[in-house]
Amino acid sequence: MIEVENLTVRFGKGKAAVTAVDGVSFKVNTGEAFGLVGESGCGKTTILRALAGLNEDWSGLVRIDGKQLMPHRERAFYKLVQIVFQDPYGSLHPRFTVNGTLMEPIKIHGLDRADERIDRVLRQVGLGPSFRFRYPHQLSGGQRQRVAIARALILEPKLMLLDEPTSALDVSVQAEILNLLTDIRDSTGLTFLLVSHDLAVVSHMCDRLAVMNQGQIYEELTVEDLVQRRYKNDYTRQLFEASLGYDRRLGAGGTALEDASA
Amino acid sequence: MIKPLLEVEDLSVTFKTPHRMVKAVRDISFTVGKEKVGIVGESGSGKSATGRAILKLTPGNGIVSAKRMQFEEVDLADATEEDMLAVRGKRIGMILQDPKFSLDPVMRVGDQIAEALPPGLSKAEARERVLEMLESVRIRNPQRVYSLYPHECSGGMGQRIMIAMMLVPEPKLLIADEPTSALDVTVRMQVLAILDDLVSRRGLGLMFISHDLNLVATFCDRVLIMYAGRIVEECKASELRQATHPYTQGLLASLPRIGERQKKLATLVRDPAWAL
Amino acid sequence: MTTAVESEKGGLAGYLTAEVSRSPTQASLQRLYFGCRRFAQNPLAMIGFTILMVLLLIAIFAPWIAPYPMNEQNLQTRLLPPSGDHFFGTDELGRDIFSRVVYGSRITLQITTLVAVIAAPIGLIMGTTSGYFGGWTDTILMRITDIFLSFPPLILALGFVAALGPGIRNAVIAIALTVWPPIARLARAETLTVRSSDYIAAIRAQGAPAWRIVVKHVMPMCLSSVIIRITLNMAGIILTAAALGFLGLGAQPPMPEWGAMLSTGRQYLLGSWFLAASPGLAILVVSLAFNLFGDGLRDVLDPRDE
Numbered sequence: 004m005i006e007v008e009n010l011t012v013r014f015g016k017g018k019a020a021v022t023a024v025d026g027v028s029f030k031v032n033t034g035e036a037f038g039l040v041g042e043s044g045c046g047k048t049t050i051l052r053a054l055a056g057l058n059e060d061w062s063g064l065v066r067i068d069g070k071q072l073m074p075h076r077e078r079a080f081y082k083l084v085q086i087v088f089q090d091p092y093g094s095l096h097p098r099f100t101v102n103g104t105l106m107e108p109i110k111i112h113g114l115d116r117a118d119e120r121i122d123r124v125l126r127q128v129g130l131g132p133s134f135r136f137r138y139p140h141q142l143s144g145g146q147r148q149r150v151a152i153a154r155a156l157i158l159e160p161k162l163m164l165l166d167e168p169t170s171a172l173d174v175s176v177q178a179e180i181l182n183l184l185t186d187i188r189d190s191t192g193l194t195f196l197l198v199s200h201d202l203a204v205v206s207h208m209c210d211r212l213a214v215m216n217q218g219q220i221y222e223e224l225t226v227e228d229l230v231q232r233r234y235k236n237d238y239t240r241q242l243f244e245a246s247l248g249y250d251r252r253l254g255a256g257g258t259a260l261e262d263a264s265a
Numbered sequence: 266m267i268k269p270l271l272e273v274e275d276l277s278v279t280f281k282t283p284h285r286m287v288k289a290v291r292d293i294s295f296t297v298g299k300e301k302v303g304i305v306g307e308s309g310s311g312k313s314a315t316g317r318a319i320l321k322l323t324p325g326n327g328i329v330s331a332k333r334m335q336f337e338e339v340d341l342a343d344a345t346e347e348d349m350l351a352v353r354g355k356r357i358g359m360i361l362q363d364p365k366f367s368l369d370p371v372m373r374v375g376d377q378i379a380e381a382l383p384p385g386l387s388k389a390e391a392r393e394r395v396l397e398m399l400e401s402v403r404i405r406n407p408q409r410v411y412s413l414y415p416h417e418c419s420g421g422m423g424q425r426i427m428i429a430m431m432l433v434p435e436p437k438l439l440i441a442d443e444p445t446s447a448l449d450v451t452v453r454m455q456v457l458a459i460l461d462d463l464v465s466r467r468g469l470g471l472m473f474i475s476h477d478l479n480l481v482a483t484f485c486d487r488v489l490i491m492y493a494g495r496i497v498e499e500c501k502a503s504e505l506r507q508a509t510h511p512y513t514q515g516l517l518a519s520l521p522r523i524g525e526r527q528k529k530l531a532t533l534v535r536d537p538a539w540a541l
Numbered sequence: 542m543t544t545a546v547e548s549e550k551g552g553l554a555g556y557l558t559a560e561v562s563r564s565p566t567q568a569s570l571q572r573l574y575f576g577c578r579r580f581a582q583n584p585l586a587m588i589g590f591t592i593l594m595v596l597l598l599i600a601i602f603a604p605w606i607a608p609y610p611m612n613e614q615n616l617q618t619r620l621l622p623p624s625g626d627h628f629f630g631t632d633e634l635g636r637d638i639f640s641r642v643v644y645g646s647r648i649t650l651q652i653t654t655l656v657a658v659i660a661a662p663i664g665l666i667m668g669t670t671s672g673y674f675g676g677w678t679d680t681i682l683m684r685i686t687d688i689f690l691s692f693p694p695l696i697l698a699l700g701f702v703a704a705l706g707p708g709i710r711n712a713v714i715a716i717a718l719t720v721w722p723p724i725a726r727l728a729r730a731e732t733l734t735v736r737s738s739d740y741i742a743a744i745r746a747q748g749a750p751a752w753r754i755v756v757k758h759v760m761p762m763c764l765s766s767v768i769i770r771i772t773l774n775m776a777g778i779i780l781t782a783a784a785l786g787f788l789g790l791g792a793q794p795p796m797p798e799w800g801a802m803l804s805t806g807r808q809y810l811l812g813s814w815f816l817a818a819s820p821g822l823a824i825l826v827v828s829l830a831f832n833l834f835g836d837g838l839r840d841v842l843d844p845r846d847e
Contacts (some may be wrong), residue, residue, distance in 0.1 A: 031518030042449035081748030138561035178519035207521035
């Protein structure tokens with residue numbers, strides 16, 4: 004579904020340029036759920052935004068569903084790939100009702116049977132028709148995220164990009180949304196590219212993952228390998244151990260730590 | 266029986282909004298000794314309100330009432346603002362989530378820490394003390410860090426500086442409200458290690474407020490779970506899996522875990538009875 | 542569809558307060574309703590609003606409210622102080638001041654409405670286009686705005702009126718030309734904030750063309766600031782119109798424009814204070830009313846302390 008070769012994204016010009024993504028290559032198979040894991044600033048979100056068409060300043064070779072992606076894309080491509088953002092409180096337009104938000108893509112792409120599509124997609128995300136004319140401030144975080152997912156589904160994409168879809172949600176709500184995503188994948192056969200800093204979420208949702216740091220992929224492995232600790236990279240090990248929780252032995256160490264500065 | 270550092274009895278915090286009274290914290294009681302106590306809850310559980318209420322830092326429209334909030338010999342419940350000034354920052358320290366918002370952006374970091382020192386020290390002595398503090402939070406190059414501005418420090422370093430600043434007056438009790446939530450996962454472990462070390466070495470009490478159940482269960486000694494303003498569970502961190510309250514069990518079951526390959530996560534079904 | 546929800550509270554009240562809206566119209570009307578309710582809870586804002594409503598009614602029913610025709614001269618009854626016959630007295634040509642103030646309200650209302658209707662859209666379009674597209678578009682549009690902004694408003698208006706010739710129509714155009722630049726700046730600032738938000742990224746990721754994003758998604762977010770700003774500007778607009786009238790460049794005699802009346806009244810200030818007092822008071826009250834109304838609008842459209 005996705006073939007990325009040597010993707011590079013730079014921000015800024017000349018001396019002040021920052022290479023957010025440095026020659027990254029990976030493949031995602033159709034119907035697979037692939038995780039991009041890393042800490043903040045590693046470039047995972049940048050990759051996602053470039054794939055979603057939000058950033059045109061990238062170089063490299065990218066193919067989605069066999070078609071090559073050019074930095075400036077045609078409208079049809081947007082129907083193929085959709086993205087769900089991290090912050091449910093910021094990703095819905097405050098002045099649009101749920102209906103308005105879902106109508107926009109329908110109008111932009113000139114689709115028919117608008118009411119039917121909206122009703123169907125709302126049911127798919129577990130929101131009844133009573134939610135149709137509410138404003139975002141009348142919805143909880145979990146409900147907003149469901150609307151965001153509905154918005155991504157309404158164009159019937161083949162690939163869904165998810166940018167930390169549950170990090171801003173409470174633990175109990177996270178479980179509901181993750182289950183919803185699993186259901187959707189089961190019923191539609193969508194391909195998922197999930198970005199997260201949470202290894203537990205990625206290992207729950209995904210089949211394979213790539214560990215990123217400082218714009219590069221350090222390691223690519225299956226979730227099974229991760230769980231069995233068959234990772235090869237030291238950074239992967241650090242992330243894995245950190246995700247298990249705090250280790251009391253760290254406290255007793257007393258060794259000076261790296262002064263990581265900006 | 267060792268007397269605990271902090272004994273809270275029947276604490277309530279109510280907020281006045283234009284439409285109604287919101288009871289954020291409802292008659293909770295707990296103690297904190299020379300140990301790490303974690304207070305866990307989701308948003309709206311009242312955990313942050315509790316931390317602030319103890320230091321009387323509740324925002325204007327909040328009403329705090331408690332039968333007793335005994336901190337060593339002072340009853341914080343009855344304390345006047347003057348009494349609180351002697352306690353806040355000096356005998357009870359507080360660290361908040363984002364060092365970006367707690368550090369003065371126009372002052373060098375070392376100078377800010379020096380501000381927390383008692384008056385009467387010479388400049389050289391003050392600088393010595395600050396460098397010592399920076400070393401105690403495992404900063405490798407204290408001289409260099411002394412003259413940095415907050416925006417030049419990473420999140421992890423900023424938090425370590427906050428910890429250093431908080432420990433200067435040698436408090437007995439620390440209240441930390443989501444101190445590591447804004448940090449990257451690997452940095453988080455380092456900062457927690459520092460906190461762990463300092464707390465045990467200096468015999469401090471730590472109240473660790475967080476939404477991260479797994480983190481609190483592995484870091485703290487005792488865990489209090491809050492829901493809708495009440496404490497629904499209190500147990501030793503090591504015994505969390507044997508928790509009895511359905512909310513706790515529900516929370517534990519709904520966490521995704523590496524290695525547990527279940528198709529669907531158990532979702533929490535909220536029983537209205539828990540909020541009574 | 543059943544009306545189970547609406548039957549809890551019948552009729553219009555039920556429609557407006559229903560938990561669940563069933564149509565886009567209902568959702569919008571509900572928002573309007575709750576906005577109005579919030580506004581009504583602010584006493585000062587309601588005072589402002591009431592005064593403006595009174596102004597509107599006076600303007601509409603002027604012929605019935607004014608006891609005398611506005612231009613009827615009677616040199617026998619010049620400069621009479623306020624009395625039962627002439628509530629505000631008579632001016633230097635024997636005209637009833639009260640009637641003239643009443644008719645003058647129409648002019649004031651005309652000027653303020655026309656200026657708002659001209660300046661706000663220009664400012665909004667310039668500002669949002671500039672802010673959203675950035676680059677050369679931004680630079681060029683903002684430099685044009687800067688040129689207009691660099692003149693003190695009154696001087697600029699004077700310049701235009703001098704070029705176009707005196708009269709109300711030209712005064713309106715001149716004032717509108719001084720009002721749109723700050724609006725453009727405001728809209729641009731709002732656009733810059735909105736531009737980087739996730740909901741704009743989301744609609745971009747759905748393939749929306751730029752014009753659609755600017756008109757349907759960015760402008761609504763700027764609208765409340767612009768409305769508030771224009772309302773708070775009204776006082777300034779009235780005063781500029783009054784100043785132009787004062788200088789004889791706005792409404793021409795014998796039109797009962799408040800500023801022009803104030804100007805004539807100045808000459809008679811020592812002996813007949815009442816010539817200047819009533820139009821002056823009218824300007825003051827209406828400016829204040831717009832300010833209070835604008836403040837109330839701001840609290841409703843742009844709540845800070847939620």
